[in-house]
Amino acid sequence: GQQLNQSPQSMFIQEGEDVSMNCTSSSIFNTWLWYKQDPGEGPVLLIALYKAGELTSNGRLTAQFGITRKDSFLNISASIPSDVGIYFCAGQGASGTYKYIFGTGTRLKVLA
Amino acid sequence: GAGVSQTPSNKVTEKGKYVELRCDPISGHTALYWYRQSLGQGPEFLIYFQGTGAADDSGLPNDRFFAVRPEGSVSTLKIQRTERGDSAVYLCASSPGALTNYGYTFGSGTRLTVV
Numbered sequence: 001g002q003q004l005n006q007s008p009q010s011m012f013i014q015e016g017e018d019v020s021m022n023c024t025s026s027s028i029f030n031t032w033l034w035y036k037q038d039p040g041e042g043p044v045l046l047i048a049l050y051k052a053g054e055l056t057s058n059g060r061l062t063a064q065f066g067i068t069r070k071d072s073f074l075n076i077s078a079s080i081p082s083d084v085g086i087y088f089c090a091g092q093g094a095s096g097t098y099k100y101i102f103g104t105g106t107r108l109k110v111l112a
Numbered sequence: 113g114a115g116v117s118q119t120p121s122n123k124v125t126e127k128g129k130y131v132e133l134r135c136d137p138i139s140g141h142t143a144l145y146w147y148r149q150s151l152g153q154g155p156e157f158l159i160y161f162q163g164t165g166a167a168d169d170s171g172l173p174n175d176r177f178f179a180v181r182p183e184g185s186v187s188t189l190k191i192q193r194t195e196r197g198d199s200a201v202y203l204c205a206s207s208p209g210a211l212t213n214y215g216y217t218f219g220s221g222t223r224l225t226v227v
Contacts, residue, residue, distance in 0.1 A: 003154055033215045042116070042203050042218030043155065088154050090215070098143060098207075099168065100215070102154030 004089055004103035012109045019076040021106040023089030031092040032072040033100065034063050038085045046087075047074070081110050114138070116219035118204050124225045125194055133189040133222045135204030142209055144187050145216060146179055149201040155218075158202075161187060162209075194226045 006023045013019055023032070031050055035043035047058050049065035049072060056063055064073045072089055086107050090100040117136040125131050137144050143162055147155035148171075157171040161181045169179070176194075181187040191198055201223050205216035 003156070035215070040220065042205070042220050044218070045215045048214055090154075098145070098160050098162075099157050102147075102156070105152075105154050 002101055004091060004101055006087075006089060006103035006106050008106060009104070010107040010109070012111060013079055015079060015081060015110055015112050017079055019079055019083070019108060020073065021075075021087060021108075022071060022073045023091075023103045024071045025091055025101075026070070027091075027093055028069040029091035029093050030069075032063070032065050033090040033092075034061075034072070034074050035088045035090060035102075036085050037088060037105075043088055076108075079108075079110050081112050084108055084110050116204055116206055116217055118202075118219035118222050120222060121220065122223045122225075124227060127194060127196060127226055129194055131191050131194055131224065133191075133202050133204075133224070135187045135189070135219060137185065137187070137204070137206030138217055140208070141206035141217075142184070143207045144181060145205045145207075146187070146189050147203040147205065147218075149203055149221070151200070155203050158189075191224075194224075196226045199224055199226045 004025050033048050034046045037043040047063040052069050054065040060077045062075045086105045088105050089103040092100050119134045145160050146158040149155045159179050160168040164184045176192045179189045201221040203221045205218045207216045
């Protein structure tokens, strides 16, 4: 099935560093979501974006809805060990309000 | 319930056997979704229920897969004649209605291993 392309696939960073990741699509989306998944758990919603150019924050997390509507970005500032996990983007197109297409994930490991 | 509950959390079955995976959505959520997550991948859409009916089953990979939601609450995903390629985490999610701009609430998933 279709999956969005996320970059990087994985990253190791030191505690306290900032993290950036992105997600790209060949299709235009109306909604972008960012989820985090811990081992053995389902994805948990972090941030939702609804408008091109929109910048939204949730604590140390900031996400942006790309101007082209084909990409989105997630930044984590001052990373801490509990930020470890897999981050997924998900996009929702105009064709349906219920179906999301997920990215391949960015695996984040934080070194204390 | 407070969250989306999925049972069992783990299921190991032999190739060719039949399995049922259960999902209990958040109380009052009319929309229910099944996604499949293969190792190292993001979740992929399988089927969407609005109430009791399957509004979109376009993601089911073949006719060995079937899902029901007879009373508009609990849903069961059924897989016949399981194959090793069916091994994955099966995620269930629910939302208050079809307008899911806020995304879904996922359960913890059922990890299916076909040996």
